[in-house]
Amino acid sequence: MPSRRADLVALVIFERIESLFGDPYYSRLVNGFADALALRDTGFAMLMAQGPGDAKRIVQLAARGKLDGVALCAVPGSHPLAEQLASTGIPLVFAGRPADPGRFTYVDIDQVGASAHAVAHLVEGGRRVIATISGRRDLLAAEDRVRGYLQGLEAAGLPADSELIESGSFTRDGGAHAMQCLLRRRPQLDAVFVASDLMALGALEILAQEGRKVPEDVAVTGFDDHPFAVTLHPPLTSVRQPIEDQGREMARLLFGLISAPAQPPRKVILNSRLEVRGSSAPAPGRVARAS
Numbered sequence: 001m002p003s004r005r006a007d008l009v010a011l012v013i014f015e016r017i018e019s020l021f022g023d024p025y026y027s028r029l030v031n032g033f034a035d036a037l038a039l040r041d042t043g044f045a046m047l048m049a050q051g052p053g054d055a056k057r058i059v060q061l062a063a064r065g066k067l068d069g070v071a072l073c074a075v076p077g078s079h080p081l082a083e084q085l086a087s088t089g090i091p092l093v094f095a096g097r098p099a100d101p102g103r104f105t106y107v108d109i110d111q112v113g114a115s116a117h118a119v120a121h122l123v124e125g126g127r128r129v130i131a132t133i134s135g136r137r138d139l140l141a142a143e144d145r146v147r148g149y150l151q152g153l154e155a156a157g158l159p160a161d162s163e164l165i166e167s168g169s170f171t172r173d174g175g176a177h178a179m180q181c182l183l184r185r186r187p188q189l190d191a192v193f194v195a196s197d198l199m200a201l202g203a204l205e206i207l208a209q210e211g212r213k214v215p216e217d218v219a220v221t222g223f224d225d226h227p228f229a230v231t232l233h234p235p236l237t238s239v240r241q242p243i244e245d246q247g248r249e250m251a252r253l254l255f256g257l258i259s260a261p262a263q264p265p266r267k268v269i270l271n272s273r274l275e276v277r278g279s280s281a282p283a284p285g286r287v288a289r290a291s
Helices: 017-022 024-037 052-062 080-087 110-123 140-156 172-185 196-207 227-231 244-260
Strands: 008-013 043-049 067-073 092-095 103-109 130-134 165-168 191-194 221-223 237-240 265-272 273-275
Touching: 008 024, 017 024, 024 043, 024 067, 024 110, 024 196, 024 244, 043 052, 052 080, 067 080, 067 244, 080 092, 092 221, 092 244, 103 110, 103 244, 110 130, 110 140, 110 191, 110 221, 110 237, 110 273, 130 172, 140 165, 165 172, 172 191, 172 196, 191 196, 191 273, 196 221, 196 227, 221 273, 244 265
Parallel strands: 008 043, 008 067, 067 092, 092 103, 103 265, 130 165, 130 191, 191 221, 221 237
Antiparallel strands: 237 273
16 A cells, blocks of 8 residues: 555445435434544545445545545445555545454444343333344444343243244335234234334334334334434333534544554444433333332
8 A cells, every 4th residue: 555645534334325314323423524634734535335346446435545544434245445455555544333343443432231121121110022124234333232132032031933024124114014924913012122212213103003002002112213203202212322522533543543543443332321211101000020
């Protein structure tokens, strides 16, 4: 890789344009990343990787010394871009756990533990038939949230049931479709752990259409704790992850790697917490289980 600095870093997001602007997660991550760059004399490019041609161009930019570093977000676990970029010698940082976590620097939360805690909260509210709407199953974060859901069920002594798991692909429409599928297969479900607030919006719409009251009939928890969560009726219980802080930390680590490329990879796990609101309150007459 050329030694001359380009004074330009890239945030590469594996997502379609319509999803990028429709999901508050990405805007919050970009804001945090850009905030950390504001005091540095370095340019910032946001690049989309929607197909093989996009990935090839990003690798070419890195190989030609046009970028000083790359931050990667929403990379499918099986995609070769990380390996291709690593072969150019460019510094890399990931949003979330990469497929090879011992090799690359990344910033994440405890996705498994946070999800298991959300399920435990539903169990403590007396819920017994708990479904989940997962994200894109090619993303490790989505898989980790399913793992946490299953761990939460196991810890409560509740059986795992594949018919209570449905992917919503991290979109509002996907969350709505997943909720329809779950209600059709398991109409007796009394809670759903939704792996993003955006999918939870779609799920709540379907529950209302089907005459299922929240939280009286079905308790709902989301994930991300976007600002709109508190404006819903009832307000949405959600796992708060510090998305802007994740973006800032990614930028900080990336510049550290640019300054000292030989340093070993780092794992930064940020704190999260469950913001409990009305959507997951115990149903009237339901006996809550002690924590």
